[in-house]
Amino acid sequence: MTEATSTFTVAIAGFGWWGKHIAKRLQGHPWLRVAGIVEPVTDNHDGIREMGLTAWTDLAEPLAQEEVDAVILTTPNTLHEAQIAQVAAAGKHVFCEKPLGLSADSARRSVKACEAAGVQLGIGHERRYEPAMLALREAIRREELGTIMHAEAAWSHDKLIGVPANDWRTRKDVSPAAGMTAMGIHLSDLLISFFGPVETLHAFTASRSLGWETGDIVTVQLKFEAGMTATFSAVLHTPHFIRMHVFGTDKWVEILNDSHPDTPDGIVRVLTSESGKPVEQTHYDWEDAVTANLEAFAHAAEGRAPYPFTPEEMVHNIQVLEAIALSAETGQAVTLADI
Numbered sequence: 591m592t593e594a595t596s597t598f599t600v601a602i603a604g605f606g607w608w609g610k611h612i613a614k615r616l617q618g619h620p621w622l623r624v625a626g627i628v629e630p631v632t633d634n635h636d637g638i639r640e641m642g643l644t645a646w647t648d649l650a651e652p653l654a655q656e657e658v659d660a661v662i663l664t665t666p667n668t669l670h671e672a673q674i675a676q677v678a679a680a681g682k683h684v685f686c687e688k689p690l691g692l693s694a695d696s697a698r699r700s701v702k703a704c705e706a707a708g709v710q711l712g713i714g715h716e717r718r719y720e721p722a723m724l725a726l727r728e729a730i731r732r733e734e735l736g737t738i739m740h741a742e743a744a745w746s747h748d749k750l751i752g753v754p755a756n757d758w759r760t761r762k763d764v765s766p767a768a769g770m771t772a773m774g775i776h777l778s779d780l781l782i783s784f785f786g787p788v789e790t791l792h793a794f795t796a797s798r799s800l801g802w803e804t805g806d807i808v809t810v811q812l813k814f815e816a817g818m819t820a821t822f823s824a825v826l827h828t829p830h831f832i833r834m835h836v837f838g839t840d841k842w843v844e845i846l847n848d849s850h851p852d853t854p855d856g857i858v859r860v861l862t863s864e865s866g867k868p869v870e871q872t873h874y875d876w877e878d879a880v881t882a883n884l885e886a887f888a889h890a891a892e893g894r895a896p897y898p899f900t901p902e903e904m905v906h907n908i909q910v911l912e913a914i915a916l917s918a919e920t921g922q923a924v925t926l927a928d929i
Contacts, residue, residue: 597621598888600685601652603673604664605629605638607749608687608714611852612662613641615881622881622888625658649673653680660710660891662884663687666758667771674700678707683891685712685884688779689771689911690904692764694929697908701901710897712887713904715779719882721874722845722858723780726836730784735838738818741781742835745773746825747850751800760802766915768795768805769824777822778810778910780834782903785814788910790925793917799827810914840864851879 598621602609605627616624626644628651629635635645652658653676660683663673670686677684684704690713691697704711717723729735750759750772758764765771782788791812795805806826813819825831832847841864848856858874890897906926913924 596892597623598659598892599623599625599657600660600662600884600888601625601628601646601655601658602662602664603628603649605631605634606664609662609664610637612664612880612884613643615878616884617641619881622884625655626652628652649676653677653682659683660685660712660888667692667764668758671696671700674711675703678703678709678711681707681709683710683712683887685714685887687714688775689908691908692766693912694905694909697905701905705901710887710891711901711904712883712890712897713899714883715776715899715907716851716879716883717776717780718783718898719877719879719886720847720851720858721877722860723834725860726834726843726845727784729843730836734841735836735843736840738785738816738836738838740818740837741784741820742833742837743777743781743820743822744824744831744833745769745777746823746828746832747773747830748827749850751827755801760800760804762804765804767793767911767918768797768802768808769826770808770911770914772824772826774808774810774822774824774914775907775911777824777834778812778914779903779907781812781814781820781822782907782910784836785816785818785820787815787906788913788926789813789815790923791910791913791917792923793914795918802826805918808914808918812910849876854878 616622627638628646628649630647638645661677662685664687671691674684793810796807797805800806809823811821835844844861846859860872862870889895909926909929913929917924
């Protein structure tokens with residue numbers, strides 16, 4: 591955890607899997623305080639109260655509370671833009687779980703709404719705060735890998751296979767391109783943070799076991815404006831697997847995560863190879879990257895430090911999402927300048 595500050599009070603909108611996880615992660619935090627949770631399904635309010643939190647049915651309720659500094663949105667994807675605008679208009683900072691929007695224009699409107707209101711916009715891409723990823727990004731910045739040639743990434747699990755068939759996560763209009771909005775969008779965010787903007791991409795989706803309208807596999811090929819290429823995939827029905835592998839002319843680095851960001855156990859293995867030398871392996875213990883992101887958001891909202899995500903990166907990642915959905919539908923490569 592970062593150093594203590596004055597109390598920063600948040601409300602959470604949504605009491606699903608991730609809303610519950612964030613509320614639990616922040617229990618006992620020395621300066622990030624959850625005042626309550628907005629949940630329109632009143633049958634879920636007992637669970638909120640059991641956590642010692644206020645239960646609201648409407649987002650307008652915490653926005654009227656002077657003590658609330660910010661709102662964390664863990665709501666269905668299609669609600670994000672309107673809720674960001676509502677929170678910003680109330681003068682509250684807003685942290686939005688991924689995706690920021692389902693189209694680049696939607697993301698642009700959300701960024702502009704926060705800029706016009708003078709509030710901080712945060713985004714739920716906690717993987718940037720993993721120590722191994724921070725070390726890899728710094729090694730890339732310092733050109734320790736030589737010229738970057740290619741990257742490969744994957745994030746797959748079976749945590750969502752039990753959701754009902756009519757759940758919003760199974761629908762193409764709400765969660766396009768199979769596992770993109772659940773997992774793949776974290777990988778595209780990491781790749782953008784490493785290499786900058788994507789120039790063009792080609793994506794494929796498939797449905798192998800779940801029968802979801804949106805599919806259960808997505809795989810993407812990308813070329814970056816800086817010249818390197820990358821591939822990544824997300825599978826919604828397989829045992830846990832998280833990997834990031836960056837290939838340079840002088841060195842390659844592979845990162846393997848034993849556990850999901852919501853599961854505080856396991857290690858993160860880092861393998862490094864240079865020509866003519868044995869492969870080296872080190873590891874990092876699991877760290878709470880979710881809380882680290884929320885702390886960085888709160889510090890930025892208070893003007894203590896810049897937020898590591900630029901508005902341009904936030905919007906570009908949604909450009910990538912939109913391009914992937916389009917490519918998967920058409921079977922054609924998509925140029926990002928056209929989105």
